[in-house]
Amino acid sequence: MDVRIENLSxxxxxxxxxxxISFDIKSGEIVGFLGPNGAGKTTTMKMLTQYMExxxxxxxxxxxxxxxxxxxxxxxxxxxxxxxxxxxxxMDYLAFAASLQGVPDSELSSRVREMVKLCGLDVEKHxxxxxxxxxxxxxxxxxxxxxxxxxxxxxxxxxxGLDPNQIVEIxxxxxxxxxxxxxxxxxxxxxxxxxxxxxxxxxNKGKIAADGTVQDLRKQSEGKQLLQVKxxxxxxxxxxxxxxxxxSVHQVNIIDPTQGRFEIQSISSEMPNxxxxxxxxxxxxxxxxxxPFETKxxxxxxxxxxx
Amino acid sequence: xxxxxxxxAKKELRTFFDSLTAYILLIAFLGFSGxxxxxxxxxxxxxxxxxxxxxxxxxxxxxxxxxxxITMKMIAEENKTGTIELLLTKAITSRQIVLGKFFACLMLIxxxxxxxxxxxxxxxxxxxxxxxxxxxxxxxLLLMSAGYIAIGLFASSITNNQIVAFLLALLIGVFxxxxxxxxxxxxxxxxxxxxxxxxxxxxxxxxxxGVLDTKDLIFFISLTGAGLYLSELFISKRAK
Numbered sequence: 001m002d003v004r005i006e007n008l009s010x011x012x013x014x015x016x017x018x019x020x021i022s023f024d025i026k027s028g029e030i031v032g033f034l035g036p037n038g039a040g041k042t043t044t045m046k047m048l049t050q051y052m053e054x055x056x057x058x059x060x061x062x063x064x065x066x067x068x069x070x071x072x073x074x075x076x077x078x079x080x081x082x083x084x085x086x087x088x089x090x091m092d093y094l095a096f097a098a099s100l101q102g103v104p105d106s107e108l109s110s111r112v113r114e115m116v117k118l119c120g121l122d123v124e125k126h127x128x129x130x131x132x133x134x135x136x137x138x139x140x141x142x143x144x145x146x147x148x149x150x151x152x153x154x155x156x157x158x159x160x161g162l163d164p165n166q167i168v169e170i171x172x173x174x175x176x177x178x179x180x181x182x183x184x185x186x187x188x189x190x191x192x193x194x195x196x197x198x199x200x201x202x203x204n205k206g207k208i209a210a211d212g213t214v215q216d217l218r219k220q221s222e223g224k225q226l227l228q229v230k231x232x233x234x235x236x237x238x239x240x241x242x243x244x245x246x247x248s249v250h251q252v253n254i255i256d257p258t259q260g261r262f263e264i265q266s267i268s269s270e271m272p273n274x275x276x277x278x279x280x281x282x283x284x285x286x287x288x289x290x291x292p293f294e295t296k297x298x299x300x301x302x303x304x305x306x307x
Numbered sequence: 308x309x310x311x312x313x314x315x316a317k318k319e320l321r322t323f324f325d326s327l328t329a330y331i332l333l334i335a336f337l338g339f340s341g342x343x344x345x346x347x348x349x350x351x352x353x354x355x356x357x358x359x360x361x362x363x364x365x366x367x368x369x370x371x372x373x374x375x376x377i378t379m380k381m382i383a384e385e386n387k388t389g390t391i392e393l394l395l396t397k398a399i400t401s402r403q404i405v406l407g408k409f410f411a412c413l414m415l416i417x418x419x420x421x422x423x424x425x426x427x428x429x430x431x432x433x434x435x436x437x438x439x440x441x442x443x444x445x446x447x448l449l450l451m452s453a454g455y456i457a458i459g460l461f462a463s464s465i466t467n468n469q470i471v472a473f474l475l476a477l478l479i480g481v482f483x484x485x486x487x488x489x490x491x492x493x494x495x496x497x498x499x500x501x502x503x504x505x506x507x508x509x510x511x512x513x514x515x516x517g518v519l520d521t522k523d524l525i526f527f528i529s530l531t532g533a534g535l536y537l538s539e540l541f542i543s544k545r546a547k
Contacts, residue, residue, distance in 0.1 A: 049396045073398035083389030087326060088318075099314050100397040144393075 001062050001074055001151040002026055003048065003182055008057035010043050017043040019206035020057065027151070030178035032197035033186035036305050040206040041186040042080050045156050048184065049077045061152070073102050076150035078158055082141040086130030090121060090140055093129060094147055101148035115143040120169065134161035142170065146177065153177060155185040159192060171196045190297045202304050209304040217300050226293035227264040228255070229276060233285035236260055242279060248272040260288075311399040315407025316414065319381070323415050332373060336419050339369045344426060357434030362426055363444045363515045370416065370452055371484055375476035377415065378459025379469045381408045382542065386467035391542070401542040405460060405535050412456045413449070420448060440517030447514030450527035451507060455480055457534025464541040483507040483530070 003025045010018040018040040025031050033041045046052040048059055050072055058065045061074065085093055094112045103111055116125050119139040124132055129140060138161050145153065158174065159167045174183060174196055187193060193200055194214055202210040202217075210217055231239050236257040243252045243264060249272050255261040266272050273290065280287040323329040343365040344351055351361055382405075385391035394404055427441060455476075462476035463469075484507055491502035503509060507530075510523040 046392075051392055051396050069398045069400060072396060075396065077393075077396045079389065079392045079396075081389060083393060085322075085390055086388075087322060092321075096314065096318050097393075097397070100311060100394075100399055102398050 001182055002060075003152060003184070004060040005044075005048075006058045006060065008044065008047060008059065009055050010040075010047060010052065011055055016206050018047070018054075021203070021206070021208050022057075023201060023208065023211060025182055025184060027182050028178070028180060029199060030174065030183040030185070030197045031199045031201060032193035033184060033201055033203060034188075034190070034193060034301060035186075035203035035209075039203045039305070041203055042156055044203070045077075045080075045154050045184070045186060048152075049075055049154055051077075051079075073148070074151045076145035076148065076153045078141045078145040078155045080156040082138060084129045084137060084140060084144075087128060089128050090125050090132070091116070093140065094143055097144040098147045101150075103148050111147055115147050118146075118173065119143040120166075135163060135166050138162055139166075139170075142173075151181055153181050153183045153185075155183070157187055158185055159187065159189065167192075190301060194297055202301065204305045210300075214297065217297070227266070227271065227273070227276070228261065228289070228291045228293060229264060229287065230259065230261050230289035231280060231285050231287055232260050233280075234283065236262075239285065242283065243276065246272055246275045246279060248275060311403040312406045312410065315399075315404060316410040319408055319411030320414055323377075323411070328377065329415060329418075332377065332415065333419055333422065336366075336369055336373060337422055340365050340423065341426075351430065357430050357436045359426060359430060359441055359444060360515070362423065363448065366420075366423075366448055367451065367511060367515075370448065371455065371480060372477070374412070374416070374452060374455040375459045375462070375473045375480065377412055378456055378463055378476060379473040380463070381412070381460055382463040382538065383466050383469045383472040386464075387469075395542075401539050404542060405464075405539045409453075409456055409460060409531075409535055412459075413453055416452045416456070417449065420445060437517060440515075443517045443519055444515040446519075447511050447523075450514070450524070450531075451511050454483070454507065454527050454530040454534070457531040457538070458483070459534075460538040461534045461541070464538040 005021060005023050007020045007022055008018055009016070009020050021040075021044065033044070035041050043052070047054045050059075050067055053067065061071050064071060088096070091112055094115055095108050098108055098111050099105070116122055119142055121136065121139055121143065124136050129137065132140065138158070142155070142158060145155065153174075155174070159170050162170060171192065174185065177183060178196075178198075185196070197214075199213055200210065200217060201208060233239075236254050239260070240252045240254055240262060243249055243262065248267050249264055250267040251265040253263040255263050264272065264276070271292065273292075276290070277287060279285075340362055344359075344362040351359075354361065382391070385394065395401065430436060431438075458479050459472070459476040462479065463472040466472050466475070483505065487502045488506035488508045491499050491506065493499075494502055504526070510526045513520060514523050
């Protein structure tokens with residue numbers, strides 16, 4: 001199921017939480033929602049799941065935009081903070097969630113068993129939810145979101161509280177689900193987006209600040225190419241000054257004067273590698289290392305959201 | 308496919324019996340009503356009549372206090388823990404949520420009242436009993452309970468604090484239970500009549516005397532409907 005958002009806005013009092021945002025998500029796409037706290041990620045998700053009504057704008061699910069039960073049946077949702085019925089046993093709760101989403105009685109127990117297996121809940125399945133650790137609660141939350149095999153999956157911070165092994169498992173699971181479903185997930189963990197998502201939407205102050213693949217975003221932040229070099233043969237200050245003289249070099253930082261390590265930032269997207277090499281040869285310096293660095297997603301994120 | 312109302316009702320009813328709520332209610336209600344019906348005060352043996360009037364008038368008060376205690380957590384807790392978001396994003400309407408919770412409470416009360424059928428059997432052995440009046444009395448108790456459950460759910464739907472929900476339900480209940488009745492004595496004309504019509508006491512008393520009047524039925528059904536409608540309204544409004 002495709003999801004299309006059209007000029008969606010929502011205010012809390014005088015504060016605009018979501019300010020006229022629009023985007024499309026195709027079926028089979030995993031989209032990562034990024035943004036600082038209070039950027040409007042959760043509010044947008046609440047409107048996508050029909051928990052909240054937007055002040056203006058529309059959400060289209062394929063060609064329907066009505067506020068109704070049939071659309072909600074196709075959505076699986078893991079809310080922020082993962083609320084659960086503490087006093088219900090895990091299996092009962094999963095069956096309850098499934099039957100509310102219209103899973104017929106005859107398939108109920110097989111669906112529950114499948115979810116227990118898929119989400120690794122086997123050891124804890126007879127316990128009450130209140131007795132579970134945070135990681136297992138998170139798995140229960142995920143299990144109830146996917147138990148009715150929804151076409152759209154909306155996950156608000158799905159990996160909080162999980163240990164590194166579980167995080168890898170859940171990411172694999174989300175990737176697997178994402179092949180045939182529309183998945184929208186929000187997170188603060190940037191490597192997670194790189195690992196799981198096909199596309200990134202960065203939201204800041206209720207507006208979309210960037211939209212594209214990780215590669216697209218890297219390209220957008222041009223002039224931020226980084227090189228680390230190690231040069232021997234002259235005083236660091238002298239080398240630094242010379243390197244600054246190269247036209248395509250924007251900035252040179254001395255990282256380690258005793259070892260002769262420098263960090264070089266280029267002006268445009270073209271790398272100054274050749275010029276640096278030529279300068280070294282001319283000056284009779286020894287070029288020991290030259291390592292190109294990719295711009296980190298963290299830096300892109302900071303760039304887009306801090307001003 | 309099963310009805311969503313029934314799925315919710317079954318889950319709530321199970322929660323009553325999984326926690327101690329149901330058992331405490333059963334023991335306390337049967338204890339109170341049994342004590343006053345059989346052991347002390349104007350009890351059944353003093354009356355020299357084979358009827359359950361004493362039981363009905365005691366139950367009127369016990370249920371008045373117990374029902375808000377049952378309903379207080381029904382929606383307020385969902386609001387507090389955020390599970391209401393889970394429910395509202397499922398393929399069900401807020402009306403189905405409210406109705407499910409309403410029927411769960413009503414069934415719990417019905418189960419409790421079922422235990423007092425033993426009183427009925429015992430008393431019917433003691434003398435000639437007016438069976439019609441007794442059945443009317445039970446019907447009155449159930450209808451009154453339905454009304455107070457609806458009020459309780461409404462109180463629970465507008466807050467996320469259970470204590471507030473409990474006290475608010477009692478506060479609204481007090482007006483219907485006897486304040487409207489008392490005020491109607493002092494008021495005249497249309498206003499006095501309106502107050503008298505709104506009194507649960509009046510309608511309940513006539514039912515428990517064995518008079519089955521459509522006016523009383525309509526009153527209780529409207530009271531219940533109004534309470535449930537308002538709860539539904541507030542459940543969907545909180546999310547917006």
